Amino acid sequence: MADDDAELQWLTQLSREQLHARAQHYFKAGGATEPEVALVAHGAARAIFKDYARTPGWFGRVIAPVLIWREASALTRLAGLVGIPRIHRQIDARGLLIEYLPATPWPRADVPEAAYQRLTALVAAMHERGVAHCDLRAPSNILVDANGTPYIVDFVARVHRGRRWNLPWNWLFRQFVAADDSALAKLRVRFAPGLADAADRACLEYRGPAERLARTIGEWARNVVRFFVRSS
Numbered sequence: 001m002a003d004d005d006a007e008l009q010w011l012t013q014l015s016r017e018q019l020h021a022r023a024q025h026y027f028k029a030g031g032a033t034e035p036e037v038a039l040v041a042h043g044a045a046r047a048i049f050k051d052y053a054r055t056p057g058w059f060g061r062v063i064a065p066v067l068i069w070r071e072a073s074a075l076t077r078l079a080g081l082v083g084i085p086r087i088h089r090q091i092d093a094r095g096l097l098i099e100y101l102p103a104t105p106w107p108r109a110d111v112p113e114a115a116y117q118r119l120t121a122l123v124a125a126m127h128e129r130g131v132a133h134c135d136l137r138a139p140s141n142i143l144v145d146a147n148g149t150p151y152i153v154d155f156v157a158r159v160h161r162g163r164r165w166n167l168p169w170n171w172l173f174r175q176f177v178a179a180d181d182s183a184l185a186k187l188r189v190r191f192a193p194g195l196a197d198a199a200d201r202a203c204l205e206y207r208g209p210a211e212r213l214a215r216t217i218g219e220w221a222r223n224v225v226r227f228f229v230r231s232s
């Protein structure tokens, strides 16, 4: 165990170039608006390196640091919650080294029924801490391990709860919380129809204000990004 800790310590000190040299696998190869997501290893130690340094143009220079900040600040707010990866080190404004979760994305895993309840509890605990994920519709952001423990990754789209007096912001926050919950309903309908109830199925047919709002903001954000990518 002490050896593993030492290996992880060693891995955590590496530079960007050294981390890429130790990549065993890229979950994402990177692109005009996407990071590279690498599994890096040293001995028995593993970590995930999310890096926008090679993302070109305006997006890489201006948007990427905002996204890394968004992810890092959410992970900090959620620190200590089982099911959320911890931050090993923020390399710089464009790179983040986080805990590797030995787990599989939900759609590819053999998910035990009990994991659905545990995931619901994890999402509730996340909301309790004041973080709405806002991208749980992408089931690749939800992982599960061999024991049925669920995990959540990819916090770039998150929305934090505002201060107590900020009523409009907190109304918005509640809409995103509802959108997370409806993403879980969709997950049940798709992957565990036996666990889905009538309300879950109704969620799929009916797009509530939360979801419409989340979609509108999502589409707006995508258009802004496309605009800047084209003009960079």
Ligand SMILES: Nc1ncnc2c1ncn2[C@@H]1O[C@H](COP(=O)(O)OP(=O)(O)O)[C@@H](O)[C@H]1O
Residues within 6 Å of the ligand: 027, 028, 034, 035, 037, 048, 050, 085, 098, 099, 100, 101, 102, 103, 105, 140, 141, 153, 154, 155, 156
């Ligand atoms: N901490 C982690 N542990 C294990 N796998 C991870 C971790 N973070 C990300 N991944 C894998 O990498 C994929 C892409 O990472 P993600 O953070 O979702 O990037 P993006 O923002 O580009 O969608 C995930 O779907 C998951 O398979």
Ligand SMILES: [Mg+2]
Residues within 6 Å of the ligand: 138, 140, 141, 154
């Ligand atoms: Mg993702």
